[in-house]
Amino acid sequence: MYHLLKGLHEHLTRKEEFSVIIIGLDGAGKTTLLEKIKTLYNETPGLTPDKIGPTVGQNTGTVTLPSTILQFWDLGGQRGIRNIWHKYYDDCHAVAYVIDAEDRERLSEGWEVFDSVLSAPQILNVPLLLVANKQDSPNALSVEEIRQDYEDWHQRKVESARRSARYEGEADRRDRIASLDVMGISAIDGTGVKAAVDWLFIRVQNSRRDPQKGIGR
Numbered sequence: 001m002y003h004l005l006k007g008l009h010e011h012l013t014r015k016e017e018f019s020v021i022i023i024g025l026d027g028a029g030k031t032t033l034l035e036k037i038k039t040l041y042n043e044t045p046g047l048t049p050d051k052i053g054p055t056v057g058q059n060t061g062t063v064t065l066p067s068t069i070l071q072f073w074d075l076g077g078q079r080g081i082r083n084i085w086h087k088y089y090d091d092c093h094a095v096a097y098v099i100d101a102e103d104r105e106r107l108s109e110g111w112e113v114f115d116s117v118l119s120a121p122q123i124l125n126v127p128l129l130l131v132a133n134k135q136d137s138p139n140a141l142s143v144e145e146i147r148q149d150y151e152d153w154h155q156r157k158v159e160s161a162r163r164s165a166r167y168e169g170e171a172d173r174r175d176r177i178a179s180l181d182v183m184g185i186s187a188i189d190g191t192g193v194k195a196a197v198d199w200l201f202i203r204v205q206n207s208r209r210d211p212q213k214g215i216g217r
């Protein structure tokens with residue numbers, strides 16, 4: 001009887017687990033974001049920015065919400081490391097793509113990489129949030145400016161592709177861009193971080209991927 005009740009209790013109180021990958025160029029602020037999420041949601045605070053160096057490989061963090069566990073995977077963004085991202089695509093439930101809204105010189109590099117993320121078939125139907133980080137900086141582009149910059153970049157890309165070879169998967173990308181959510185945050189001071197986690201929480205619950213399937217499971 002005890003085991004039956006224990007099993008029932010475990011079944012009723014079991015939390016669904018979802019994996020969220022955080023990707024973007026090196027220096028975009030992914031690890032700073034992950035550590036800020038830990039500080040905001042966990043009893044043990046995350047690392048402060050002065051303790052964070054470039055990521056070689058991955059960092060992880062877990063956030064426990066009512067009925068749900070979100071497991072975050074922060075992946076290194078340096079050029080040579082980006083080719084491991086795709087190994088996480090099959091088993092993730094959401095993607096947060098972080099862009100440095102302050103670094104105008106690297107925006108187009110960021111869009112080039114973002115474009116390759118959008119064209120990955122494994123995550124075509126996975127919730128994807130574009131995070132415009134560093135909003136605390138007076139030089140940062142706003143959410144509207146970031147969206148516009150991406151749309152302009154994309155338009156140029158489509159036009160130049162029309163003149164040369166084909167641009168593979170353009171229809172899928174266009175749909176995705178039309179419904180793309182962009183949120184402004186500051187990983188340093190925490191502005192917008194809870195709103196971004198809320199977005200991910202709501203979207204993973206509504207998405208069709210099996211919650212028990214996940215990275216590392």
Ligand SMILES: Nc1nc2c(ncn2[C@@H]2O[C@H](COP(=O)(O)OP(=O)(O)OP(=O)(O)O)[C@@H](O)[C@H]2O)c(=O)[nH]1
Binds near residue numbers: 029033052056
């Ligand atoms: N002003 C400002 N700086 C930030 C913010 N988030 C991160 N930074 C700074 O940006 C730099 C890079 O931050 P990281 O978190 O290491 O960047 P990353 O995306 O993890 O980089 P990789 O691990 O190399 O992929 C650091 O100097 C951070 O302090 C922010 O919200 N505002």
Ligand SMILES: [Mg+2]
Binds near residue numbers: 031032055074075077
């Ligand atoms: Mg990092």
